[in-house]
Amino acid sequence: MVILIINGLLEINRARDGFYLLLEREATVLLRHFEKNIQEAFASLQLMENQSGRPFLNPSLQGSFSGLDDSIAEYLVGAAYRVDQLDGEKVLGPFDLQALAEQIVVTSIEIYDPKGNLLRGWPAHSPGLEKKAVLSGLIRGKRSVILDLFDKPPAEQNPWFSVAIQRKATGGIIALHLDAEKMKQLFRQFVVQKAISDIGLREGILFIAVQDAHLKPLAQTDPGYVVETDEDPFLRSSLRSDRPLSRLYQSKKGEEVFEVAGSFSIEGKPEGLIRIGYSPKEIHPVLNQIKKNVALSIFFFLVFGIAAISLIWANQNRHLRKMKEMEDRVQLAERLSSLGHLAAGVSHEIRNPLNAISMGLQRLKREFSPQDETRSMEYVSFIELVLKEIRRVNEIIEQFLSLSRPFQLNLKPSSIRELLNHLITLFQEEASSQNIDLGAEIDTDLPSIKMDHEKLTQAFINIMKNGMQAMEGGGLLRIKATSFKDSVKVVISDSGPGIPPEQMEKIFNYYYTTKERGVGLGLPIAHRIIEAHGGRLKVESRVGSGTQVTITFPLKDKDQG
Numbered sequence: 001m002v003i004l005i006i007n008g009l010l011e012i013n014r015a016r017d018g019f020y021l022l023l024e025r026e027a028t029v030l031l032r033h034f035e036k037n038i039q040e041a042f043a044s045l046q047l048m049e050n051q052s053g054r055p056f057l058n059p060s061l062q063g064s065f066s067g068l069d070d071s072i073a074e075y076l077v078g079a080a081y082r083v084d085q086l087d088g089e090k091v092l093g094p095f096d097l098q099a100l101a102e103q104i105v106v107t108s109i110e111i112y113d114p115k116g117n118l119l120r121g122w123p124a125h126s127p128g129l130e131k132k133a134v135l136s137g138l139i140r141g142k143r144s145v146i147l148d149l150f151d152k153p154p155a156e157q158n159p160w161f162s163v164a165i166q167r168k169a170t171g172g173i174i175a176l177h178l179d180a181e182k183m184k185q186l187f188r189q190f191v192v193q194k195a196i197s198d199i200g201l202r203e204g205i206l207f208i209a210v211q212d213a214h215l216k217p218l219a220q221t222d223p224g225y226v227v228e229t230d231e232d233p234f235l236r237s238s239l240r241s242d243r244p245l246s247r248l249y250q251s252k253k254g255e256e257v258f259e260v261a262g263s264f265s266i267e268g269k270p271e272g273l274i275r276i277g278y279s280p281k282e283i284h285p286v287l288n289q290i291k292k293n294v295a296l297s298i299f300f301f302l303v304f305g306i307a308a309i310s311l312i313w314a315n316q317n318r319h320l321r322k323m324k325e326m327e328d329r330v331q332l333a334e335r336l337s338s339l340g341h342l343a344a345g346v347s348h349e350i351r352n353p354l355n356a357i358s359m360g361l362q363r364l365k366r367e368f369s370p371q372d373e374t375r376s377m378e379y380v381s382f383i384e385l386v387l388k389e390i391r392r393v394n395e396i397i398e399q400f401l402s403l404s405r406p407f408q409l410n411l412k413p414s415s416i417r418e419l420l421n422h423l424i425t426l427f428q429e430e431a432s433s434q435n436i437d438l439g440a441e442i443d444t445d446l447p448s449i450k451m452d453h454e455k456l457t458q459a460f461i462n463i464m465k466n467g468m469q470a471m472e473g474g475g476l477l478r479i480k481a482t483s484f485k486d487s488v489k490v491v492i493s494d495s496g497p498g499i500p501p502e503q504m505e506k507i508f509n510y511y512y513t514t515k516e517r518g519v520g521l522g523l524p525i526a527h528r529i530i531e532a533h534g535g536r537l538k539v540e541s542r543v544g545s546g547t548q549v550t551i552t553f554p555l556k557d558k559d560q561g
Contacts, residue, residue, distance in 0.1 A: 004301055008294035015290050019283045020258060024246050027260035027276045031244055034208070034274050035264040037195040042266050045191055068190050069150050075190075076163040077145060079104045080174045084167050087111060087174075097122035104176070105186045107160075112173040115139065119172070138166050138173050149183075193219035196274075206257060206277040210264075213239070213272050239263050239273055248280070256280050350397060358390050409452040409532055416488055416553070417446040419453065420481055423460055427468070427477075435474030442481040449488060449553050451533055459529040462522035463492050463549050470496030470547065486555050493548040499541035507539060 083100060086092060092100070097109045101122060110121035116139045137143040148162040161183050164175040178186065196208045196219055209220035215235055238245045244262035251257045261275040365383040370376045424440050431438040467477050475495040482489050499507065507523055530537045534554055541547040 001298070001302065001305065004298055008298060011294060012287065012290055016283065016287055019286070020246065020248075020280075023258055023278050024244065024260050027246075027278070028244050028262070030208075030276055031260070031262040031264075031274050034196055034210075035262075038192055038210070038264060038274075039266055041191045041195045042188075045188070068187070068194065071190055072186060073147055073149055073163070075186075076104075076106075076149075076176055076178075077147075077165065079106070080163055080165045080176050081168075083109060083111075083176070084165065084169075084174045088169050092120070094120070094122050094124075105178075105182060105189065106176045107179045107182045108177045110175045110177070112175065114171045114173075116173065135164055135173055135175065138164055141166075189218050195219075196221065204279055204282050206251075206255070206279050207275075208277075209275040211235070211273045211275070213270060215239075215273065218272065235261060235273060235275075238275075239270070251277075350393070354390055354394055354397075358387060361387055361390075409455060411450040411452055411533075413448045414451050414453050415446070415448050416451070416481065416490070417442055417444070419451075419457060419460070420479060420490070423457070423464065424479065426461075427464055431468060431477060434468060434471070436468055436471055437474075437476045439476060439478045440480075442479070443483055446481055446483050446488060447555060449533075449555065451553075452529075455529045456533065459526035460490075460492075462526040463551075466522055467492060467494035467496065467547065467549075470494055475546075488553045488555065490551045490553075491548060492551075493546060495546045498543040498545055499539075499547055500543055504539070504541065 083092070083104075086096075086100070090096075092111075097120070101107070101109050108121060108123055111119045112135065113119055116135050135146065137146055144166040146162070146164040148160075159180055161178045162175060164173055166172075167174055192210050196210060207220060207222040210218045212218055215232070234245065234247050238261035241263065244260050246258065246260045248256065248258050256279070258278045258280050259275055260278070261273055263270055263272070264274050265271055361383050365380060370379050420440070420442055424438060428438055464477065464479075471477070471494055477495075478491075478493045480491045480493075527537050530551055530553075536552045538550045538552075539547065540550070
C-alpha cells in the first residue's frame with residue numbers, strides 16, 4: 001500500500017510536470033516568434049528613421065506602421081479625458097500630475113481655466129511650447145479637441161506634440177504635451193504592442209507582456225495578470241538567462257498563472273523581456289482524472305489485499321487448528337502411554353491383593369459373624385462397606401486398564417434409539433432417588449449406525465452420570481435425539497450450576513475433576529470412545545443455566561476402529 005501510494009503521488013507529479021513542460025515548450029516557440037516580430041518592427045522603424053529623419057512626424061505612415069498615428073492620437077485623447085475625470089474626483093496636485101505623466105508617457109500635463117489661464121501643471125514650465133496657439137480653438141469654443149501631433153515639418157528642431165480637450169463638467173482645458181523623445185518612446189510602445197497583437201491569443205493564454213531592459217512595461221494584453229515590479233528576482237533572472245524560465249504564481253485577480261519569460265535582443269543587444277502567462281485550468285481535469293485512477297487503483301488493491309490477507313489468515317488458522325489437534329493427539333498419546341505403563345503396574349501390584357482381601361472379607365462375613373444380633377448387624381454392615389470400597393478401587397483399575405489398551409471396536413449396525421431407551425430405563429430409579437426428573441425426546445425414525453454397543457453404552461453412562469452428579473439438589477436431565485440427512489445428533493442437557501469458563505478448557509484433561517471422590521476419567525473416556533466412532537462431542541455450558549453435551553455421529557461409512 002505504501003509503495004502504491006508513493007508511486008501514485010509520483011505519477012501525479014510526473015503528469016503535472018509533463019504538462020507544464022509542454023506549455024513551456026509551446027511558450028518558447030511563441031517567444032521566438034514575438035521576438036522576431038519585434039526585431040522586424042524595430043528594423044523597419046530604424047529604416048524609416050534613416051530615410052525621413054523622424055517617422056513619427058510623417059503624416060502618411062504606410063506598410064506595417066499604417067494606422068499607428070490614429071491609435072496614438074486616440075490613446076492620448078483618452079488619456080486627457082482620464083486626467084479630467086480624476087481631477088473632477090479629487091484636485092490633482094503636482095505629485096499626482098507627475099505620476100500620471102510617467103504612467104501615460106507624456107512630458108507635461110497642464111490644466112487651464114476656460115479663458116486659457118494656467119491653473120495647475122507639471123512641470124511648472126514647458127520651454128519652447130506655444131500654448132496659446134494650440135489652445136486658441138478651445139478657448140473660443142469652436143472645437144472640443146485639438147491635436148497637434150503628426151503634421152510637424154521634418155526640419156523642425158526639438159518639436160513638441162500636444163493634445164488638448166475641453167473639460168466636460170467644470171469647463172476649462174486639459175492639455176498633454178510630449179517632446180520628441182517621449183513621442184519616440186510612445187511610438188515604440190505602440191510598435192511593440194502591434195507586434196504582439198498580430199497573433200490572436202489561443203485558448204489558455206492569459207496575457208502576453210513586453211518590458212524593456214529596466215522592466216518598464218512596453219506593451220501588454222491584460223494588465224490584470226501582469227506582475228510589474230523591477231525588484232522581482234524571477235524577472236531579473238529571466239533578463240540575464242539565455243533560455244526561458246518559468247514559474248507558477250497567483251495573479252492580482254486571484255487566478256493561478258503559469259508564466260514563461262524570456263529575454264529578447266535587437267542587433268545582438270539585450271532590449272527587454274517577453275512574458276507569456278498560461279492558465280493551468282486545462283491541466284486540472286486531466287490531473288483530476290489521473291488522481292481518480294490512482295485512487296481507484298489504491299482502492300481495488302486495498303480490497304484485493306484485504307481479501308488475500310483474509311484468505312491467508314483463514315488458511316493459516318485452519319493449519320494452526322490442525323497443528324493444535326495434532327499436538328493434542330500427541331500429548332494424549334503420550335499420556336495414554338504413561339497410563340498404560342502405570343495401569344499395567346497397578347493391575348499386577350494391586351489387583352491380586354485386592355482379590356485376596358475381598359475373598360477373606362467374604363469368608364469373615366460368612367463364618368465369623370458375632371452371636372450378638374446387634375453386633376452382628378454392625379459387623380455385616382462394616383464388611384459390606386469395605387467390600388464396596390474394594391469394588392470401587394477395582395473399577396478405577398479397570399478404567400486405567402481401558403485407557404492403556406487401544407480400542408478394538410466391534411462395529412455392528414445397531415439402533416441408537418434402543419440404546420438410549422435402555423439407558424433411560426437403567427437410570428430411572430437412580431434419578432428418582434436423587435429427585436431428578438429424567439426426560440426424553442427421541443425420534444422414532446432414528447436410523448441405525450455402526451457402533452460398538454458396549455463401548456458406546458459406557459460413553460453415554462459416563463456423560464449421564466456427570467449430569468446427574470452436577471444436580472445435587474435435584475433437577476432436570478433431558479435426552480433428545482434427532483436425525484438429519486447425513487448425521488444423528490444426541491443432546492444430553494442438565495439444569496445444574498454449569499461449568500465456569502476457566503474450567504471449560506480442562507474438562508477433557510485426564511484426572512481433572514471437581515468432585516470430591518471423582519477420578520477425572522469419565523468424560524475423557526467418553527470423548528475418546530465417541531471420536532473412535534467417527535463422531536464429535538461438544539460441551540456448552542453457562543454458569544447458572546446448566547450444561548449441554550452434543551454428540552454427533554455421521555451416517556456415511558467410515559473406517560472406524
